[in-house]
Amino acid sequence: MKNKVPKHIGIILDGNRRFSKRLMMKPWKGHEWGAEKVKQLFEWCHEYGVKELTLYCFSYENFDRPKEEFDFLMQLFAKSFDDMKTDERIEKYKMRINFIGRLDMFPLVVREKMYALMEQTKKNDQYIINFAMAYSGRLEVIDAAKKIAEAVQKGTLNIDDINDEVFKGNLYIADEPDMIIRTGGEKRISNFLNYQGAYAELFFVEKLWPEFEKEDFVACIKEYAQRDRRFGK
Secondary structure, eight states: OGGGSOSEEEEEOOOHHHHHHHTTOOTTTHHHHHHHHHHHHHHHHHHHTOOEEEEEEEEGGGGGSOHHHHHHHHHHHHHHHHHHHTOTHHHHTTEEEEEESOGGGSOHHHHHHHHHHHHHHTTOOSEEEEEEEEEOHHHHHHHHHHHHHHHHHHTSSOGGGOOHHHHHHTSSOOOOOSEEEEOSSOOSOTTSSTTGGGGOEEEEOSSOGGGOOHHHHHHHHHHHHHSOOOTTO
């Protein structure tokens, strides 16, 4: 199975609030459980040789969450990024941390921690973690189109030279996920990696994200290894 392990996995971390409700906790407390699960996920991916991980953590639309929940989430992000800065796995695994999305929407204290992590890990190249924050797949395509239009307007890009590679090079990330996992029982991708995920193998898991365990991850890997990826051929 080792030679059929996906190099790049995208995960939609869905179900934190429903998990809280099930345990009769404050609606946003499930995000703490979800954050701990992400730490475990890093180990699973490293163990199985996954080279890139893109996590849908906070969407563009999530800014409409109730203020109390939003404020809690910002504090949780800030703490999680502080913890990550001193995580020994950063250097041990040569992890590069990226944040993708409209990051300028976040409070300054959160943005500063994001940029500090990216600067700290920018030379690492063995294991890439992309956190999709203030992210929207549609807005990513719009932002890429604007960058390309500006290049054409400036004369640095010929319109006839625009192709798939040029377009991907202007997205937040160019790498395409081999598989996308969504927890929480919903069967849609919800505006996640719309362009890059065109040929990704999709996996929909009934468990809520805080309930997702290593055996669920391994089950997805095993099924992926059995699928015949033809890319339309």
